[in-house]
Amino acid sequence: MGSIRITKQFTFETGHALFGYDGKCRNVHGHSYKLSVTVIGTPITDTDHVKLGMVIDFGDLKTIVKEEVVDKFDHATVFNKNTPHIELAKELSKRGHNVILADYQPTSENMVIDFASKIRARLPKNIQLHSLKLQETETSFAEWFAEDN
Template sequence: MSKIRITKQFSFEAGHALYGYDGKCKNVHGHSYKLSVTVIGNPISETSHVKLGMVIDFGDLKKIVKEEIVDKFDHATVFNKNTPHIELATELERHGHNVILVDYQPTSEQMIIDFSEKIKTRLPEGIQLHSLKLQETESSYAEWYASDN
């Protein structure tokens, strides 16, 4: 049976700040992120299965990624919980803003590692996460490949 890769693309808006960074990104700013999620598996061959011919229903993959990533990160501000931005985060939350405090510097590289862990735990048996691409700007992105990890 052939292994097939399928990809679904998502987008979300999020803000962040890189504490201790020596450039403009030390300031709170935002991005229009684009996330491509590629999984790999064998298409279902059981003729009586309602998902015959699919590796995974795109709708099922969408549900996983929306619940784990998009719905949480969209229009949120992401800060490393171990930086002085915690004071700003507390104030923003007090005013009803969506703030996510993470254990890492919220770069595209670290976010994509976090996303890979969240998605992998939700995939059905027989489906593996193959790769992720997190595009921060039109010309800048991070990629994660299972084969590298």
């Protein structure tokens, strides 16, 4: 039996600001992100296995992505840890807001690299992460492909 790719899609709301940027995105703002996660593997052929015919149970993939990405980033504000907005970040955190201080500039490109690393680490050994697509707006997105990395 050949390899099959399956995809699960997720949505979450996240705010961010791009420090040092020369456009509007230097201001704190938010996006309704759409994340498509595609994995590749061989469907289970063991007729006694409860997940016969599946590459991975969509529910299992959902659990991984929710725990590693969606639950952490949904309704959070992401700043580069070196941002001049650090005082704002500290104040928001003190007031109970979900603030993430990332080791990177929180662009879609860097976020999708971060997400790929987190998801890959949690997948079963027989399942490979094929690609991620992180859509920031209706017309703008970043993609990560395993074959490119």
